[in-house]
Amino acid sequence: MPDVGEGLTEAEIVTWKVKVGDVIKINDIIVEIETAKSLVELPSPYAGTVQALHVPEGETVPVGTPIITVGDGAAAPVAAPAPAAAPAATTSNDSDPYLGLAEKAGAASVAAGEIDMSNPAATGGGENQTLVGYGPRTASVQRRPRRGGASPSTEAGAAAQLQLQGAFGQGARESTDVVPADEPVVPATPAVHEPAAPSAPTGDVRVLAKPPVRKLAKDLGVDLRTLTPTGPQGTVTRADVEAATSTSPEELSGAQTAPTGSTPDRSADRREPIKGVRKMMAQAMVDSAFTAPHVTEWITVDVTRTMKLVEKLKAHRDFREVKVSPLLVVAKAVCLAMRRTEEINATWDEAAGEVVFKSGVNLGIAAATPRGLVVPNIKGADALSLPELGAAINGLTRTAREGRTQPAEMSGGTFTITNVGVFGVDAGTPIINPGESAILCFGAVRPQPWVHKGRIKVRDLTTLALSFDHRLVDGEKGSRFLADVAAVLEDPSSALLF
Secondary structure, three states, rough: OOOOOOEEEEEEEEEEOOOOOOOOOOOOEEEEOOOOOOEEEEEEEOOOEEEEEEEOOOOEEEOOOOHHHHHHHHOOOOOOOOOOOOOOOOOOOOOEEEEEEOOOOOOOOOOOOOOOOOOOHOOOOOOOOOOOOOOOOOOOEOOOOOOOOOOOOOOOOOOHHHHHHHHHHOOOOOOOOOOOOOOOOEEOOOOOOOOOOOOOOOOOOOOOOOOOOHHHHHHHHHHEEEEEEEEHHHHEHHHHHHHHHHHHHHHHHHHOOOOOOOOOHHHHHHOEEEHHHHHHHOOOOHHOOOOOOOEEEEEEEOOHHHHHHHHHOOHHHHHHHOOOHHHHHHHHHHHHHHHOOOHEEEEEEEEOOOEEOOOOEEEEOOOOOOOOOOOOOOOOHHHHHHHHHHOOOOOOHHHHHHOOHHHHHHHOEEEEEEEHHHOOOOOOOOOOOOOEEEEEEEEOOOOEEEEEOOEEEEEEEEEEEEEOOOOOOOOOHHHHHHHHHHHHHHHHHHHHHH
């Protein structure tokens, strides 16, 4: 398991794109993993035959744990290939030159230090070859391979490629400590003894089901272990899951007439492990809330002229490929206002005892996804034109909704905008993203009565809320920045003054 960036310590195997016995080419996507920041597809830098998959889908393992063995095809597989319900999809992505995910059996060109040379098996046959940089497993047991088809792959971010190259290139971090995963393992060649009496399934049995079926079962709250599989080779199908959720009128009537004094069924409570993006987000918010002294200020703004500008931009030829929204104008106003209040684009370095003023604006846009809150950022947003900034925001939000935001896209942010207005919320008191000094909350735009030129008229109003770190941003600077942003939104032509 590689460290795909920012010092991550563990990752979850989401979907294997290959199975034991598959012949793969260089840059074929072999697995999709979920880190504490994003979903990442890992391609193979070597061609060969998949000898073993050491970790099943759904299991979280520490960085450095062997997850796959790739051989030259001449040696017998470590574990016999499991029959599949559908052929696994392997896609080629020659534009993603990731480096160093699995050893190639007998490769004489492997750089020194990438394989534990003290282990003869690591330099010869393909049986004990594992991920580059981490040495062979300390145990001789092998994991049961996954069965079933793989989900289609998507493009990975170019920045994540560089992170993987740094993680596995020559001179990258190495470790000989391999922490075994906790799933029960089976010998490579099971011994056959006298027949044993059949036993009832236990909670440790791994149910065979394709990833889409597992997701459907999770969404519907169905325990796959309780179902009777009807698919090929004992695979649970979508129909099995859907049938388990259907309730007959008699069953529903019986449930409604149950005695009121009976003990409630606590098994109906649904539990989800805290992991991945949600775990990282929770820790980051706790660290920020109890480290930086937060101050929040509010302002109500007449954005009628901004809304008219948005309508004009939608019809402009430079924005034909860009989805224009008020958020675009807010983002531009933030970049302009920072020119007069540079403390907003700074960070507090406690260890060095310094305030670090950033040379450019890496503008983060908070996005709510099914996997939790993510804050990808636009690098050098202050240097982009309005059409370029709009296109960047569109791409950022689309990637976040698809769950494909790469770790590099969420690191290095200097300021964040959270748009709660899309949910119809007026404003809030946002928590500063760790490593930054402020965050702006953009509320819903609503037509409301407002005094305009001495008369009460219906105008488009919104509320802005700015939370800032009071260690480096005092009240005067925070108020001036918020007022500058509001001035641009109230009269976009005032942007010419910055």
